Amino acid sequence: MTGGYLKGRIRREDIITAAAAAYGELGYHSSSLREIAKRVGITHAGLLYYFPTKEALLAAVLERRDAEDSDREQLDVAPGLDVLRHFVALAGHNVRHPGIVDLYSRLAAEAVAPDHPAHEYFVRHYRAARASIHESFEVLAARGQLRDGVDPAMAALTFIALMDGLQVQWLTVPGDVDLVGSLRFALQSLLSVPL
Amino acid sequence: MTGGYLKGRIRREDIITAAAAAYGELGYHSSSLREIAKRVGITHAGLLYYFPTKEALLAAVLERRDAEDSDREQLDVAPGLDVLRHFVALAGHNVRHPGIVDLYSRLAAEAVAPDHPAHEYFVRHYRAARASIHESFEVLAARGQLRDGVDPAMAALTFIALMDGLQVQWLTVPGDVDLVGSLRFALQSLLSVPL
DNA sequence: CCTACCGATCGGTAGG
DNA sequence: CCTACCGATCGGTAGG
Structure with missing residues (x-):
């Protein structure tokens, strides 16, 4: 019964990816939740089900970037x-x-x-x-x-x-x-x- | 009867100054006409009497910066x-x-x-x-x-x-x-x- | 220069 | 996850 969890995790990752792309193209302030949600194929209210606020999504994007950097520096x-x-x-x-x-x-x-x-x-x-x-x-x-x-x-x-x-x-x-x-x-x- | 013109020119300069400050603090996109107008003490509709669009105001800010740079490089x-x-x-x-x-x-x-x-x-x-x-x-x-x-x-x-x-x-x-x-x-x- | 307004868009919530 | 909605804010216009 972990299927639901897995799907949710994948969805979260997709949202973070789309958000990162939008922040790069438009900046953070100009990236609306509706724009990011559209790239993932959901509504902005749906996005807020995964990330409670706009800032929480930004935090997730920054966290993933740090995690990726850490991975790369593992072979330090x-x-x-x-x-x-x-x-x-x-x-x-x-x-x-x-x-x-x-x-x-x-x-x-x-x-x-x-x-x-x-x-x-x-x-x-x-x-x-x-x-x-x-x-x-x-x-x-x-x-x-x-x-x-x-x-x-x-x-x-x-x-x-x-x-x-x-x-x-x-x-x-x-x-x-x-x-x-x-x-x-x-x-x-x-x-x-x-x- | 150039008094009116002079006052208008001073007002325009004040608006450009306020806009430049706002752009620096908030960026261009996040600087609303209402915010800039408030700093000058007029309404945003009043601001649009001097600069027909938001972009026209940005252009004026950039023009003045270029002019100031030119002045400085005059003593070249x-x-x-x-x-x-x-x-x-x-x-x-x-x-x-x-x-x-x-x-x-x-x-x-x-x-x-x-x-x-x-x-x-x-x-x-x-x-x-x-x-x-x-x-x-x-x-x-x-x-x-x-x-x-x-x-x-x-x-x-x-x-x-x-x-x-x-x-x-x-x-x-x-x-x-x-x-x-x-x-x-x-x-x-x-x-x-x-x- | 202002008041008053427009249509569009925003982040977030209710309630399912 | 969605529909439907909220209050706030945006750039710009009409009309004076």
Whole structure:
């Protein structure tokens, strides 16, 4: 008798997928429950049977993104050059999955507002990303693989900012931006060894 | 009898100012005409007497920003190190005027959507900014002021992306980001001479 | 510039 | 899960 539960779980996943796509295309505020429900083939009242409020659905989308990220980092790389290569590879993955970039960029921009329901999520996200990359740059510095005068903390901060900025520019003028090449270039200019 | 015209022009300016602030805080789509009108002390129907549609008001906001930028570049700097210093100074200015950063970041993110009314504006904006900075990096390269292996085109693209990304991160976690210091750091890592 | 209005859309609820 | 509904809000118009 778990059939009902299974079907419900699948439906929930479908709704989260549709919501993530809508948030990427339209932003969170402009994605109505009716629009998301239509993509799944139900009514907006039906959607509210699975997620009690609009914010609860957003929370579910962010939770799934975190879970996916955790999965990917399970095969976790030791701090150092490999982490940087990992991020370049991630950029390559993103180029083939623009929906992920859309979702992240649109939400990040909306969420600068302190009262946006995803604000705290992004505050945590930035801190975690910065800490992780900072650690790698510290390791590189200790090994003498960083160019002279490169401060690990600054390098981490600017590296993340660069990724985010490149993504927005790439979404706006796709033909003008080589996401992977630019990232590799910027990274290389911080290192004293080939990436 | 130009009094009437003058009052109208001042009113128009006030509306544009209020709209720019609202766009920065709420984004374009979430800034209702009623909200903007209230900040000016009129009704939304009164606002529509000055600007016939919501999009016309957005266009006016963008036009004024361009005009202000042109003014600032009137005292125009020759391509080279001075242009880079100019951008660092601009970042310093922005830190003291977060409203400008808000407006720009929020609109840029919304406008990745091709059907956003500010989309074409940002396409042009990115191209122009890139061309201008590219030129400076070319000049620096010719003078041997660029580090070995630094490609002027890539440097221009990543420099703009970095500024944009830093701004979003600064808006989200202001205490964690040194806008000016980070920019100076990133710039210095591209140069073979002190900035 | 305002009052008064329009049709459309929104998130959420009742009740099944 | 749906139908039917609610109050609120939206951009825009009529008519002055």
